[in-house]
Amino acid sequence: MRATLIHGAGDIRVGEVPDPVIRRPTDALVRVLRSCICGSDLWPYGSKPRVEGGDRIGHEFLGVIEEVGSEVSGFARGDVVVAPFVWSDGTCDFCREGLQTSCRHGGSWGRDGVDGGQGEAVRVPQAQGTLVKLPVGEDTVLLPSLLTLSDVYPTGYHCAKTAGVNERTTVTVIGDGAVGLSAVLSAKLLGAERIILMGRHKDRTDLGREFGATDVVEERGDAAIERVRELTGGDGTHTVLECVGLEPALDTAFGVVRAGGTISRVGAPQYEKVAFGFPGFLRNITLTGGVAPARAYIEELLPAILDGKIEPGRVFDRTVKLDEVPDGYRAMADREALKVMIVP
Amino acid sequence: MRATLIHGAGDIRVGEVPDPVIRRPTDALVRVLRSCICGSDLWPYGSKPRVEGGDRIGHEFLGVIEEVGSEVSGFARGDVVVAPFVWSDGTCDFCREGLQTSCRHGGSWGRDGVDGGQGEAVRVPQAQGTLVKLPVGEDTVLLPSLLTLSDVYPTGYHCAKTAGVNERTTVTVIGDGAVGLSAVLSAKLLGAERIILMGRHKDRTDLGREFGATDVVEERGDAAIERVRELTGGDGTHTVLECVGLEPALDTAFGVVRAGGTISRVGAPQYEKVAFGFPGFLRNITLTGGVAPARAYIEELLPAILDGKIEPGRVFDRTVKLDEVPDGYRAMADREALKVMIVP
Numbered sequence: 001m002r003a004t005l006i007h008g009a010g011d012i013r014v015g016e017v018p019d020p021v022i023r024r025p026t027d028a029l030v031r032v033l034r035s036c037i038c039g040s041d042l043w044p045y046g047s048k049p050r051v052e053g054g055d056r057i058g059h060e061f062l063g064v065i066e067e068v069g070s071e072v073s074g075f076a077r078g079d080v081v082v083a084p085f086v087w088s089d090g091t092c093d094f095c096r097e098g099l100q101t102s103c104r105h106g107g108s109w110g111r112d113g114v115d116g117g118q119g120e121a122v123r124v125p126q127a128q129g130t131l132v133k134l135p136v137g138e139d140t141v142l143l144p145s146l147l148t149l150s151d152v153y154p155t156g157y158h159c160a161k162t163a164g165v166n167e168r169t170t171v172t173v174i175g176d177g178a179v180g181l182s183a184v185l186s187a188k189l190l191g192a193e194r195i196i197l198m199g200r201h202k203d204r205t206d207l208g209r210e211f212g213a214t215d216v217v218e219e220r221g222d223a224a225i226e227r228v229r230e231l232t233g234g235d236g237t238h239t240v241l242e243c244v245g246l247e248p249a250l251d252t253a254f255g256v257v258r259a260g261g262t263i264s265r266v267g268a269p270q271y272e273k274v275a276f277g278f279p280g281f282l283r284n285i286t287l288t289g290g291v292a293p294a295r296a297y298i299e300e301l302l303p304a305i306l307d308g309k310i311e312p313g314r315v316f317d318r319t320v321k322l323d324e325v326p327d328g329y330r331a332m333a334d335r336e337a338l339k340v341m342i343v344p
Numbered sequence: 345m346r347a348t349l350i351h352g353a354g355d356i357r358v359g360e361v362p363d364p365v366i367r368r369p370t371d372a373l374v375r376v377l378r379s380c381i382c383g384s385d386l387w388p389y390g391s392k393p394r395v396e397g398g399d400r401i402g403h404e405f406l407g408v409i410e411e412v413g414s415e416v417s418g419f420a421r422g423d424v425v426v427a428p429f430v431w432s433d434g435t436c437d438f439c440r441e442g443l444q445t446s447c448r449h450g451g452s453w454g455r456d457g458v459d460g461g462q463g464e465a466v467r468v469p470q471a472q473g474t475l476v477k478l479p480v481g482e483d484t485v486l487l488p489s490l491l492t493l494s495d496v497y498p499t500g501y502h503c504a505k506t507a508g509v510n511e512r513t514t515v516t517v518i519g520d521g522a523v524g525l526s527a528v529l530s531a532k533l534l535g536a537e538r539i540i541l542m543g544r545h546k547d548r549t550d551l552g553r554e555f556g557a558t559d560v561v562e563e564r565g566d567a568a569i570e571r572v573r574e575l576t577g578g579d580g581t582h583t584v585l586e587c588v589g590l591e592p593a594l595d596t597a598f599g600v601v602r603a604g605g606t607i608s609r610v611g612a613p614q615y616e617k618v619a620f621g622f623p624g625f626l627r628n629i630t631l632t633g634g635v636a637p638a639r640a641y642i643e644e645l646l647p648a649i650l651d652g653k654i655e656p657g658r659v660f661d662r663t664v665k666l667d668e669v670p671d672g673y674r675a676m677a678d679r680e681a682l683k684v685m686i687v688p
Contacts, residue, residue: 102603259446269621277616290628
């Protein structure tokens with residue numbers, strides 16, 4: 001089959017790889033209907049050392065069950081399923097607690113002999129714990145929104161949820177990327193009435209307003225902090241959803257969080273240390289979040305998508321064929337595209 | 345009157361200061377029955393630059409009302425009261441939320457014309473919001489335990505509470521000082537069944553065991569981390585109560601916290617940055633805590649002390665007269681004494 005390979009920074013190619021087959025009784029084979037490119041794929045795209053032969057890439061996909069192993073029940077050939085961005089057994093203590101990202105028998109796509117998501121098909125380990133069956137046909141118009149359940153939407157939701165967003169909390173969302181916009185949508189869903197979105201791409205912040213943002217702050221750094229403080233009587237917001245992962249974004253988060261408030265971060269940290277000493281201690285700030293256990297949230301987030309109440313799939317503003325994936329990466333890296341969907 | 349003054353690092357003296365008088369209608373005058381020396385007083389004792397004439401010091405005290413301003417109600421001359429370690433109006437939004445340490449009209453003892461706690465008397469600003477009346481006479485044997493309500497016990501409690509300790513969480517307490525032992529007591533009170541105390545002073549860890557610690561780890565650094573992991577099947581504990589404030593203690597906290605777990609810190613951070621990048625993000629660790637709003641917890645913690653069910657005052661292992669305060673500081677700094685009570 002054909003799949004996406006990363007050979008090093010800036011070098012994405014689509015090539016032939018072995019067809020996946022069932023290797024373990026807990027596996028399933030999924031033919032990919034839709035996959036997509038993640039903001040986090042841009043980190044290796046920006047800096048990965050050269051790899052002979054290329055590494056598989058992609059961790060967001062939905063598709064159709066082609067075959068299941070003998071120990072997988074509840075799934076049949078033809079079922080449409082979505083896969084969260086890590087696979088997990090669904091039975092260990094971490095999975096039962098809703099922290100599938102720390103599953104004792106789980107792992108990542110595209111590593112250790114497991115297929116990446118940006119290809120024609122995927123062997124899914126621990127299929128019964130990992131996959132979620134979607135009550136739709138493979139031709140549904142809901143595919144883009146359902147695909148967001150793989151990563152971007154639950155990641156935004158994890159951010160809002162761990163920050164403790166509710167109807168009484170004001171919210172700042174840092175970042176107008178697909179995760180930031182998903183965080184806006186999630187904050188709105190959790191009842192927040194005041195959602196300040198920080199971003200400077202008008203088409204993105206416009207979508208953010210449609211998703212629920214009440215204010216947009218285009219400034220950066222100290223000017224952005226000042227603006228949010230102006231908007232909040234000098235106090236900042238109870239919760240801050242940091243959806244970027246860079247140190248200046250986190251510094252901004254500390255600048256706009258209200259005393260006693262919570263910063264949640266879901267942008268993979270591109271830093272080692274956090275400026276969180278005495279000043280943040282004196283103000284009782286909490287820093288939480290982390291890599292989102294998407295699997296834990298899919299059932300909860302699914303109904304509103306099926307009902308058409310929300311359309312998280314609007315974060316996709318470009319669709320490419322599998323052969324065009326290299327250009328999809330380029331477009332996202334150049335900020336021409338917000339988030340790119342792939343049709344194999 | 346006589347009060348404690350700090351003239352610089354290592355230079356504590358007791359000297360004459362002006363008698364406090366009511367200055368504002370919201371003030372009260374309190375004759376001090378008991379005060380004490382805090383671990384955080386040792387920071388200026390260790391490093392404060394020389395100050396001409398000396399600065400007032402001390403922020404934990406209980407005493408007897410001598411006089412109240414015209415706008416203070418609910419308190420009368422002769423009432424025994426405890427003061428939390430910051431004063432606060434009790435009416436602003438932060439106070440109503442239980443974050444009196446961020447009170448919009450509050451402040452610290454020993455600064456800006458407000459008396460320190462380690463003296464014969466104190467003018468208490470915002471007395472009605474700050475003080476809590478204790479239903480005891482000034483000769484009660486409960487004074488030491490009631491005095492802990494000023495700081496050390498609610499600080500330990502804040503640590504356990506913000507960490508989310510309950511009957512289902514395992515706990516590591518880092519630090520066998522008075523705050524650490526108060527955190528053990530608090531974790532036990534909140535239902536924790538497994539409480540691992542890190543400390544190497546046998547008299548202190550013995551008291552920790554009496555307060556509820558089920559295991560004591562004497563090792564430090566990597567050896568301590570390894571030991572806690574051994575004790576917890578390799579996983580670490582759900583909650584970590586960091587009661588030291590030094591960077592190595594926080595590093596240890598990250599080493600012993602279970603994935604998805606929470607570190608709460610109440611030791612005033614003696615560092616500016618925290619090593620909390622990708623690894624902690626990947627494990628969904630939360631860092632919370634901060635300076636404890638003691639005032640928020642006093643009513644909740646009082647009954648068990650009055651009933652004699654708990655004796656947090658056992659952290660005091662030395663009592664000095666006011667004139668002996670300099671030696672009290674020395675004894676705590678030299679770790680001869682765990683916590684020193686002062687009888688003016």
